[in-house]
Amino acid sequence: MEPRWKGKGFKAKALAEPMSKIVSQLQSSLIQSDAQGLLAGCTVLIAVKPEQTDLLDRACFGKRIVTAEKDNEWFQLGLEEAFYLCYSLKCIKIVGDDKCPKNDVELWQCMISRKPTFPDFYKAYSHLRMKNWVVKSGSNYGVDFVAYRHHPSLVHSEYAVLVLSEGEGEANGRLRLWSDLHCTTRVSGSVVKTLLVLKINKNDNGAASPSCLEKYTAVERTIARWRPEQCREDQMIGEKRTK
CATH class of the missing domain: 3.40.1170.20 (tRNA intron endonuclease, N-terminal domain)
Incomplete structure (x- = not known):
């Protein structure tokens, strides 16, 4: 997109x-x-x-x-x-x-x-910033961050970002149920943003010092809402006939 x-x-x-x-x-x-x-x-x-x-x-x-x-x-x-x-x-x-x-x-x-969640949030923030994304608070959209390709005065944000910790999805209180996921993707889609879930894997490392960040990894997953009208069989047949 x-x-x-x-x-x-x-x-x-x-x-x-x-x-x-x-x-x-x-x-x-x-x-x-x-x-x-x-x-x-x-x-x-x-x-x-x-x-x-x-x-x-x-x-x-x-x-x-x-x-x-x-x-x-x-x-x-x-x-x-x-x-x-x-x-x-x-x-x-x-x-x-x-x-x-x-x-x-x-x-x-x-x-x-x-x-208390600072290690996970900072890993997510720095992960995106180091890739030259502009990262701002996503509280207005019910997510942790929003990510822009450049300055917000020039471009709309592309991603609504949720930060999840390895093995702590239930503790975060988000995406535990299908309804959670459905609501989040609906909100993101209504403001023309792709939902990006950053899962922070600590790889059995603690958080005693910032050196732990070198061993943390951020796994990126984008989640999009399924639109039945874009996957209909008659539409596919129509496209084949036009060819």
Whole structure:
């Protein structure tokens, strides 16, 4: 299925400036400025220079917070977004209430204390981000994430993403019954999205430190609603006759 671009010429604009290039520019800029984020509940607040605001917007990380400050812009990052910038891209540092930068293990444990499902969700988030998909919250559609081929201002999201853990499908409370699956595919289809289930296999590894992510695997499965009118016998016979 072709992406649904939001306007004429948007496809060419996206191809001229791929997401990988924008993220690379953001990474370089944040490293040079020694950017630092502050843990605040289930979010991370980061103050950036005005020129970095545009890069964060274009790379689709976080959301801008309007303040009266003139020298800095504030962004609110989700836990997965913040950890991706800190751990995977190595371009920001994150501090806690004690104002001291946390190392990878300390930050990992802080994230889990705030969100017990964080290891699975982060594996899913980073799995898609590393493939240059833009990943945003899917709460509006009853799923965990939605995935865009490029910036949401240019293209509609293509995938509604559910994150399931190996051996924990029942605990997630989703897709346990046929009716669960049917409802989810109906909702995804009504907003023209393909349901993508990411099953996170831990391969008998714990979650004591972020190094476990190297042994985690994400299995991708797309689920589409069966449409009887597209599989009718008389339709197939008609197509053969036209040939």
